[in-house]
Amino acid sequence: MxxxxxxxxxxxxxxxxxxxxxxxxxxxxxxxxxxxxxxxxxxxxxxxxxxxxxxxxxxxxxxxxxxxxxxxxxxxxxxxxxxxxxxxxxxxxxDRRAEALAVRREIVTLARAGGIGHRWSLAEALLEVGVALVEDGHDDEAEPLFAEAVAVTAGLSRGYLPRADRHWYVTAHASALTTRGRYAEAADAYRPLLESTHEDRQVPILLYGAHLLAAANRPAGGRAVFERAVEEYRRRAAHSPTRGLRHDHLAHHLAAIGAADEPADIAYATTPDHWSPTRLSRHADAEPALRAALDAPTTTHAERIVLERRLNVRATFAPMSREAAARRLLPAYTRALEQTRALADPAGANPLRVRALTDRALLLASVGRARDGIADLEEAADLYG
Known part of the structure; x- marks a missing residue:
């Protein structure tokens, strides 16, 4: 046999x-x-x-x-x-969370013992422990682990796996600081990504950097980074109009920007690969409640826009072809943008419209229609700040 x-x-x-x-x-x-x-x-x-x-x-x-x-x-x-x-x-x-966390900690110990050659493995293990701690409400303990994951990957070249790219760890750390209201530290932690290149991820990384700078009350810096994102988008649309991010990777960047709209028990600036199965199920199972809130008579127009975006990002995480994304996702993102145009108060409407414009521009790039997204980003730049 x-x-x-x-x-x-x-x-x-x-x-x-x-x-x-x-x-x-x-x-x-x-x-x-x-x-x-x-x-x-x-x-x-x-x-x-x-x-x-x-x-x-x-x-x-x-x-x-x-x-x-x-x-x-x-x-x-x-x-x-x-x-x-x-x-x-x-x-x-x-749902044996305490035992599971202990096993994740043991994986960290094994990765540490592996020495310098296992730094990517150590960063991955640190990130998973940090995510588990966030899910259990221990943000104070999680934050230094996110920081250590960034530190151990300093100076390493990009790995052959997308998840080995250092930007995952820098983004997780900056988002953890943002969640705790430490906006200036978050913007500083994210700065290394703004000073380097990241191929297909360059535009969403710059957009998130602008978001962090605005949250840190640095509007001039935020505008400068936003304008860099627009220029980078134009350049890529001219030279590689059909090249874009996979939709699940795009969803990661969109989720990071919208993390404040979601419950606090998931580290939304990390990928679902790092979330525990129970929290991953909770994220997926939230859809009926979100749709019910959309239909509630007490929900305001602005609240509906936020709820629809959360549903759109969830849909974007699903693997699909470009043709399926154009057919299934693009109408939803276009509808979300049109809903922001119906808001009367510019002070409340502009941030939502800017986000809807950048969302659709990134989605257009991901389905090979980057040139069609230029107008969206230029409009967003006019409204930004």
């Missing part, structure tokens, strides 16, 4: 490696048994299996992995980190 191992299910392999371990000695098959147990635990957790079944498989896999000889299995700690990551996800999935 093992000659055709690729055709066997992970569950069948668990049984086979247990039997072979009894025959030849457990040490000979410990790693392969651990990997099969890990795979079945991952599958059980993602398909809603009974909690004990999932967690028993994962804890046994982790115990076997810990017992491996690191001189014989040089990648033991990397394999262990992967198993622990699945374990923490499952613990959150079953």
């Amino acid at each position: 093992l000659f055709d191992v690729d055709a066997l299910s992970a569950e069948r392999l668990v049984g086979i490696y247990r039997v072979l371990g009894e025959v030849d000695g457990p040490a000979h098959y410990a790693r392969r048994l651990a990997q099969a147990l890990h795979t079945t635990g991952y599958i059980f957790g993602h398909h809603g299996a009974e909690m004990a079944l999932t967690l028993d498989r994962l804890t046994e896999a982790i115990a076997l992995c810990r017992a491996l000889d690191p001189t014989e299995h040089r990648d033991r700690d990397a394999v262990l980190r992967g198993m622990l990551h699945t374990h923490q996800w499952a613990l959150y999935r079953y």
Whole structure:
């Protein structure tokens, strides 16, 4: 049967490696048994299996992995980190948050022990602990972890994975400071991103930088950065009109700008990959309540605009083709913009209209119609500040 191992299910392999371990000695098959147990635990957790079944498989896999000889299995700690990551996800999935946070902290400890070569892994682990602390209302403890994630990635070149880009960590740190009302510190923490280039992300990064500077009561600096965003958008529209961000990545930037509109128990300037399953479900399950609030007779016009934007950003997180985005998202963002034009009070309307204009311009760029978004950004620049 093992000659055709690729055709066997992970569950069948668990049984086979247990039997072979009894025959030849457990040490000979410990790693392969651990990997099969890990795979079945991952599958059980993602398909809603009974909690004990999932967690028993994962804890046994982790115990076997810990017992491996690191001189014989040089990648033991990397394999262990992967198993622990699945374990923490499952613990959150079953709402055992304290245990899950402890596992995330252990992943940080393992990443620290890996030395300088594991700095991206350490930053990722720090960010996940910080996000978990935000979800549990411990912002004071989370903020220094966000700062450390920025510090450990200083000077590193961009990794081959998009999530290894340093801008994730800088944005999370700045947003954490903003959430606590420390606007000037947030603008200063974000400044390194304004002084470097970020390819397709340059325009949304500049727009968020302008947002932070305005919040820090630095209107001249905010306007200057906003104008840079407009110029960068024009340049990209002229040279690469069909190149734009993936929609889920665009949604990350839009969510960061609108974080103040959302509940405080999610770090909205991070990606959903870092949120716990329970908070991710809560974010998705909020849609009926948002739609109910839209229909409530007491909801004001301005409040409806904010509610619709929150729904639009949620829809933008979904992976889809450019054609689907143009068909499904663009009408919604256009309707949101038109609703801001109906607001009479400029003091209250202008910030909402600026945001709606920049939202649609970025979406147009993401579907390959950047040239159509130039007018939106230019109008936003006229209204900005």
